[in-house]
Amino acid sequence: DARVTQTPRHKVTEMGQEVTMRCQPILGHNTVFWYRQTMMQGLELLAYFRNRAPLDDSGMPKDRFSAEMPDATLATLKIQPSEPRDSAVYFCASGLVTKGRGEKLFFGSGTQLSVL
Amino acid sequence: DQQVKQNSPSLSVQEGRISILNCDYTNSMFDYFLWYKKYPAEGPTFLISISSIKDKNEDGRFTVFLNKSAKHLSLHIVPSQPGDSAVYFCGFKSRETSGSRLTFGEGTQLTVNP
Numbered sequence: 001d002a003r004v005t006q007t008p009r010h011k012v013t014e015m016g017q018e019v020t021m022r023c024q025p026i027l028g029h030n031t032v033f034w035y036r037q038t039m040m041q042g043l044e045l046l047a048y049f050r051n052r053a054p055l056d057d058s059g060m061p062k063d064r065f066s067a068e069m070p071d072a073t074l075a076t077l078k079i080q081p082s083e084p085r086d087s088a089v090y091f092c093a094s095g096l097v098t099k100g101r102g103e104k105l106f107f108g109s110g111t112q113l114s115v116l
Numbered sequence: 117d118q119q120v121k122q123n124s125p126s127l128s129v130q131e132g133r134i135s136i137l138n139c140d141y142t143n144s145m146f147d148y149f150l151w152y153k154k155y156p157a158e159g160p161t162f163l164i165s166i167s168s169i170k171d172k173n174e175d176g177r178f179t180v181f182l183n184k185s186a187k188h189l190s191l192h193i194v195p196s197q198p199g200d201s202a203v204y205f206c207g208f209k210s211r212e213t214s215g216s217r218l219t220f221g222e223g224t225q226l227t228v229n230p
Contacts, residue, residue, distance in 0.1 A: 004159070035220075042122070042222030043160070043205055056217060091159050104150065105218060107159030 002026045006092050006108035014116050018080040021111045023092030024073055032075045033093040033105060034060075034067055043091070049075065050097060082115045089113070119143045120208055122221035130229055135193040137224050139206035142187060148209040149182060150218065151191045153202045160205055164191070196228045 005024040013019055025032050034046040047057040047067035057067060064083070069075045079086055089112050093105040121140045129135045137151075147168040152160035166173040166180045166189075173180050179192045189206055203225050207218040 033217075040222070043220035045217065045219070048217055093159070104162040104165065107152075107161065109157070109159050 002106075004092055004094050004106050004108035006090075006111055008111060009109065010112045010114075012114045012116065013082055015083055016081040017115075018078065019082045019086075019113060019115075021077045021090050021092075021113070023075040023077075023094075023108060025075060025092070025094030026106055027073070029094035029096050029106075031095045031097050031105075032069060033095075034075070034077050035091045035093065035107075037089045037091060037110070046077070046090075079113075082113075084115045087113055087115050119146075120206065120219055120221040122206060122224050124224050125222070126225040126227070128227045128229060129196050131198055132195045135191075135196045135200065135226055135228065137191045137193075137204050137206075137226065139189040139221050140187060141189065141208055143208070143210060143219075144187070145210040146208040146219075149180070149189050150207040150209075151178075151180060152205045152207055152220075153200075154205065154223070155202050163204075193226075196226075198228045198230050201226055201228050 007022045030051050032049040035043045036046055037043050046060045048055050049069050052069040066078045089110045091107050091110045093107040095105040119142050150165040151163040153163045154160040164175050164178050164180050166182050171182050181190045193200055203223045205223045206221045209218055
């Protein structure tokens with residue numbers, strides 16, 4: 001049963017610390033997304049990769065957030081330095097883009113981040 | 117720039133009745149529409165979708181309606197069951213963007229009471 005795997009499930013850290021969240025997309029999928037869920041904003045898109053190349057990271061605070069895909073099996077989202085306002089659930093999702101559109105995304109279970 | 121709006125943060129219905137969840141959008145370039153369901157401590161899961169060439173798509177108890185002139189998307193669940201209690205997100209894809217980039221609404225918490 002293929003699924004998107006995210007680690008860690010929970011992270012509590014102090015303001016100013018570096019946070020790294022990891023995602024293993026479903027094997028064979030060629031798109032990876034990072035979303036953040038907050039109470040007020042719903043699901044916000046932070047970054048989007050296609051075939052490991054970043055296509056859109058306009059939703060990410062550039063001064064402190066960075067997203068990478070070192071290889072096809074790993075995507076990372078880093079926050080340095082972290083701030084209390086970064087506290088949220090961060091979801092990774094993967095999908096398969098084929099000619100045309102309409103494919104659906106598969107989400108991981110998320111990383112619950114708390115910055116004290 | 118709020119392109120998608122789910123105006124009801126919560127909805128409560130009785131088991132067996134119809135649940136109607138709504139989304140409004142402003143971007144006329146949206147051409148593919150989806151609904152996702154999210155249980156606590158889990159990621160969202162795909163529920164149902166519709167392309168802009170249709171105005172209705174049905175899958176069992178779930179029906180999605182698209183009113184392009186009103187830029188309105190709705191999800192009907194009938195009959196509603198307690199297991200349907202979850203947060204529902206509408207998702208939109210624009211023909212302006214490549215790949216499968218989805219813009220989501222804020223979510224509606226549905227509670228189905230036994």
